[in-house]
Amino acid sequence: MKRESRHPRASGDPASFPRKWESSLSKDLDPRFHGDDKRVLGFTLIEAVLMIAIVGVGLLGVLYVMNGGTQASLLADQTLIASNLAREKLEQIIADRANKGYATTIATNYSEGALSGEYSEFTRTVTITEVNPDDDSATDDFLNAQSGSGYARVTVTVSGLGGAQSVKLETLLANYSS
Secondary structure, three states: OOOOOOOHHHHOOHHHOOHHHHHHHHHHHOOOEEOOOOEEOOOOHHHHHHHHHHHHHHHHHHHHHHHHHHHHHHHHHHHHHHHHHHHHHHHHHHHHHHHHOHHHHHHOOOOOEEOOHHHOOEEEEEEEEEEOOOOOOOOOOOOOEOOOOOEEEEEEEEEEOOOOEEEEEEEEEEOOOO
16 A cells, blocks of 8 residues: 655645745745744834934934033133132242332232233233221221231232133232341
């Protein structure tokens, strides 16, 4: 007795091959297909556009933060330069007090206005005012002007970037004998 084979090739009839089995075999060999459902891997146009939009928004946020950090760094540098320029002038006035005396120092005009060279964006002003050390008999405030008191308040102000940022340093000079 002859046995019948269940295999499609056993009959030799090409029409007996199942189409699903044949396409499944070709998809197994194609690297674009994956998984049991044999769907094509990759991105659709909508997925690609959405990905570009999301990445673009993320990059804008990063650029905004970097810009803020750069501006803060520039402001810190400008403040440091202004502080050093004010300190330089204050030290010059204190040295003049020690070398030339109190009367000569408070009579000298130290204001320069706009600076030159690499510091041309800065303006430095100096005010020297003789002050009363004890105006209200309770506190030594050195706020009210009084000529001949023997005390002078020295204020050095350095402004930069169009006056938007300024540094102000103050000290007291006394008329004493060394």
